[in-house]
Amino acid sequence: MTGVWVVLGTLVVAGIAGAVLRARNGRVRAARRSPASDLPEPVATALDTGAQVTLVQISTTFCTPCRHTRALLGPLAERTDGLNHVDLDVTNQPEVAQALGVLRTPTTIAFRADGTELLRVGGVPKRETLIEALRPHLTARVGD
Template sequence: MTGVWVLIGTLAAVSVFGLAWRRSQGRVRAAKVSELPPELRELVDPGSRVTLLQISTTFCAPCRHTRILLADLAGKVDGLRHVDFDVTNHPEVASSLGVLSTPTTLAVDSDGVELMRVGGVPKRDVLLDALRPHLG
């Protein structure tokens, strides 16, 4: 009977953790870094109000969904650009940015200053609402 209670407790703990993790995915969060590494700095478009820097890895399935979503947004919203950077062979870049999982999307202004970030696949409407003040 003790084994059943251990199993129930484990399932409950895993469920709570899973729900908390899922809830955190796709949420817009405050900026973490003040200066981008040179590898990313050169990707920022000075002609765009906001560049979405997607931090990805080669075998990341959610990264593909994020790429499609962000490319679509950049194609439809004036002043918005999307760039994908694969950190598979550049883990030092991910580390310097405080990126612990992919995809992570950084929204940066034309000077390369991080405005916000999203862990996981962004929620389209939430991201657009957060970007509006920066798109002017």
């Protein structure tokens, strides 16, 4: 009988953990870091000084959600003036992810042209939520 309770307890804990992770996926969070001078070199190089906002997508080679994120952010940036999207593969550069405090891929970080972090999204972004979060930082209409 004890084994049944252990299995049931494990299933309940796993279900709660899965629900929490699913709820956090794609959620837009406020910026974690502000000093632009601390940016890793690959990120600083990727920033587009001509764009108001650059979305830096932190990816890895075999990350399937990264492909979905790329398919969402690329066209969004193409349709929006002042918005740029860069996909940065950190498979062979784990120090970049560590310096940015990235624990999972994909993670998308929005930066101003000066390197100031505006917001970040862990997982595949929810399109409408991301557009709403980017509106205050762009002068053009987002994604229309």
